[in-house]
Amino acid sequence: MDLAFLLQLIVTGVTTGAIYAAVAMGFVLVFRVTGILNFAQGELLMVGGMLIISFRGAGWPLIAAVPATIALVFLLGCAIYAFALGPAIKRGTNISLLLITLGLSQIMQGLAQIGWGSDPRYTPDFTPADRPLTLFNVSVTSQSIWIMGGVIVALGVTYVVLERTGIGRALRSSSIDPMMARLSGINVRLISLIAFGAAGALAAVGGLLLAPVIGMTYATGSLIGVKGIAAAVIGGFGSIPGAIVGGIALGLLESIASLISTGLQTGISLLAVVLVLLILPDGILGGRRVKTAVGV
Amino acid sequence: MTEPADTILEIDSVVSGYGELEILHGATLDVRAGEIVALIGSNGAGKTSLMKTITGLLKVRSGDIRLHGQSITGASVEAIVRKGISLVPEGRHVFAGMKVEDNLLLGAYGLSKSERDAKLKETLERFPLLQERAKQDAGSLSGGQQQLLVVARALMRSPSVLLLDEPSLGLSPLMVETVFEVIASLRQSGVSVLLVEQNVVAGLELADRAYVIENGAIARSGIASDLLADPTLSNSFLGSAAQ
Numbered sequence A: 001m002d003l004a005f006l007l008q009l010i011v012t013g014v015t016t017g018a019i020y021a022a023v024a025m026g027f028v029l030v031f032r033v034t035g036i037l038n039f040a041q042g043e044l045l046m047v048g049g050m051l052i053i054s055f056r057g058a059g060w061p062l063i064a065a066v067p068a069t070i071a072l073v074f075l076l077g078c079a080i081y082a083f084a085l086g087p088a089i090k091r092g093t094n095i096s097l098l099l100i101t102l103g104l105s106q107i108m109q110g111l112a113q114i115g116w117g118s119d120p121r122y123t124p125d126f127t128p129a130d131r132p133l134t135l136f137n138v139s140v141t142s143q144s145i146w147i148m149g150g151v152i153v154a155l156g157v158t159y160v161v162l163e164r165t166g167i168g169r170a171l172r173s174s175s176i177d178p179m180m181a182r183l184s185g186i187n188v189r190l191i192s193l194i195a196f197g198a199a200g201a202l203a204a205v206g207g208l209l210l211a212p213v214i215g216m217t218y219a220t221g222s223l224i225g226v227k228g229i230a231a232a233v234i235g236g237f238g239s240i241p242g243a244i245v246g247g248i249a250l251g252l253l254e255s256i257a258s259l260i261s262t263g264l265q266t267g268i269s270l271l272a273v274v275l276v277l278l279i280l281p282d283g284i285l286g287g288r289r290v291k292t293a294v295g296v
Numbered sequence B: 001m002t003e004p005a006d007t008i009l010e011i012d013s014v015v016s017g018y019g020e021l022e023i024l025h026g027a028t029l030d031v032r033a034g035e036i037v038a039l040i041g042s043n044g045a046g047k048t049s050l051m052k053t054i055t056g057l058l059k060v061r062s063g064d065i066r067l068h069g070q071s072i073t074g075a076s077v078e079a080i081v082r083k084g085i086s087l088v089p090e091g092r093h094v095f096a097g098m099k100v101e102d103n104l105l106l107g108a109y110g111l112s113k114s115e116r117d118a119k120l121k122e123t124l125e126r127f128p129l130l131q132e133r134a135k136q137d138a139g140s141l142s143g144g145q146q147q148l149l150v151v152a153r154a155l156m157r158s159p160s161v162l163l164l165d166e167p168s169l170g171l172s173p174l175m176v177e178t179v180f181e182v183i184a185s186l187r188q189s190g191v192s193v194l195l196v197e198q199n200v201v202a203g204l205e206l207a208d209r210a211y212v213i214e215n216g217a218i219a220r221s222g223i224a225s226d227l228l229a230d231p232t233l234s235n236s237f238l239g240s241a242a243q
């Protein structure tokens, strides 16, 4: 195996991993704030992909299509909380909430199939080039640069919001001690709504960046959702660095697994996740265990 | 019933509890301006439950709670906090994993940025111990420092009433002194205090007035120094702590 080949694998792996990182971050955000494992997270990505394909198909420039997609999926995330999970959270057990998210993912797939059909849908690269950029014999497509750059920006914005703003402090405090957050004057339900919206926005970024690379179908989200969860788990389920490390680790694993068999790519990489967790039960960056219980 | 003009917080025949269980059976008390009021009672008497009911964590089933003469009964926790009641709950509820200064800023959540920053500066100047550790993870503070942080955070909003549930529990004598000094200094800042204190003697010495709660209702009340001197109280209730 020569160096260029290895680098090529890495570029492919990091590109895929960036998408997983965006999904993982949304997953972690929602879980830390609300305690809900949102299995519809992948479908939010799918909707983001479908929307950008439709907007661009209608002739919208990127400068309009990208914010519109992100805003709509943000609202969809909020709606999921406001109309389905929020009302159930007081009475629901963890299992029933999980089932609700599974139900939602099926409903979203069904609606997407009705709205956008069953055939894969395509959209051109954001900046179509005649041939990929070549560096040291490694070819990097323009879209994969968009993907890596876009995810870096999205996670960078997430970082700044979480660390530097009042909303970010409210999000973090609600995930650490919800009762004390309320006693600090924070409306924890509103904060939960925002967490769902933000998770939607992050998934939308993943979906809109990925759309030109694959044929997007109503079912694209379910597998990516699982990968996002896996990435979150590998990363320790706690932080932005964790999501990035987890996402990229999973992307690289897949890229290596594809050498063995493309058909078994997913199976092999998820098996590797299990192995990682056997060695590091809290994930690679998981120093802390998650706590979400309301300690009154 | 007409209340004295300077009454800040009135708890009027309040009934509340957990699920089927009724814990407070019509508790009535009031806190006046600039006053420290001690709430004493044996374990399980309902002190913490009363604190939770005042802040909306427990629902008022009947009766009324008024702040500055206006009913806050049924309002959400966050609304009650924003109206000017801060609670320091039992245990050390710092936001571990967040910086000391971020913890403090959360105490002023919802205020404008300039108000928040001004209050942060003022608070850090008042608590040099926290100033030195402003950028440190709150979880890395000692137990006593954490309790001080929680009290300082509760004051960030300049509340009308501060509710303190066993603030000195598990602290070293020196730290207890620091916390008590802070509480005593609140009289000058015009913050009224309702204090639950395990160390009944120390609590009564600090307080202006006191209520004794038994089985979810107020059994006695009076001037703190009178209760402290009362032999029936010290024998039956204060026990060995009174010696």
Ligand SMILES: Nc1ncnc2c1ncn2[C@@H]1O[C@H](COP(=O)(O)OP(=O)(O)OP(=O)(O)O)[C@@H](O)[C@H]1O
Pocket: B018, B021, B023, B041, B042, B043, B044, B045, B046, B047, B048, B049, B050
């Ligand atoms: N979450 C809860 N669910 C059901 N019952 C509770 C709950 N919390 C407290 N209780 C009950 O309410 C009663 C009063 O408890 P509370 O915590 O108010 O007492 P307290 O006066 O603060 O006692 P302590 O001095 O031990 O802190 C007790 O009988 C307790 O068992």
Ligand SMILES: [Mg+2]
Pocket: B047, B048, B049, B090, B165
């Ligand atoms: Mg108690």
